[in-house]
Amino acid sequence: MDLGSWQTQLRKGAAELVVLALLGRKERYGLEILEGAGEAGELVTEGALYPLLTRLEREGKLASRWALDEGASHPRKYYRLTGEGERLLAEMRPVWSRFHAQVTTIVEREQ
């Protein structure tokens, strides 16, 4: 079995939840989201992040604002959750927790 391909599939499924969870804590721009996701391993790749943010914003889950921060040479696009995004995150969290608990129970029982 190709473990790399399997990991990619896992990341694909988790990318949306990871981004919503990071933005649920505070407003962030793209690179900050990547750094936040990177702290727990490479959960979201750079090539996937920006299309995902664009799609979530188009769907009304995220809102954004442009800011030219001190010391930055280019404007940064900051994302935050909308009410709809917060509701989605609140719905996804328990689903993820149940899924995680079920898989962990089975995997650890097999060890």
Place this chain on the structure above:
Amino acid sequence: MTAAVEDYARRLDAGLKALPADERERIVLEIRGHLAERGEAGVAALGAPEALARTFLQDWRMTQALAQSNPAALLLTVLDRATRSFGAAVIGFASLSLYLFALAFALVVVLEFLTPDYVGLWLHPFEFGGVTEVPTRPEILGWKIIPLCAALAVACWALAGPVLRRGAVRLIKRPVFAK
């Protein structure tokens, strides 16, 4: 900003030409800002600008086609994505097959009116639909092939829409990794 970053932004912009100008500008501005901070390491990590542009375009086209309830545009977008996604290939093949079956059954109905002797169901061996030579065996269905094929055409067409739409909604929520 390095020449590599400038070249990346230029190629991304060219790849996004089909998007509305304001959306394209926002995407390029954001990626340009990202690369200004990440440098050339970011160029490699983002993957080819053409591939990144294609991901943005496919998502945008699929969203537009879903919003407009345009099955032809949606099917083309799903098939375009099939080269990079097994799920898109399965959904595209299934919905395309259903649409083709619907058209084939509808064609049988039309042919039954135009050339009834050459249309029908024959057994041993099994032949169904239009034939180029009229078999000597007895035909089973007669005129009943019209309501049967009309119902099958409607059923296939009605099934293809939800398969395509639900599949597209699932695809759009699964990011394509450019890297």
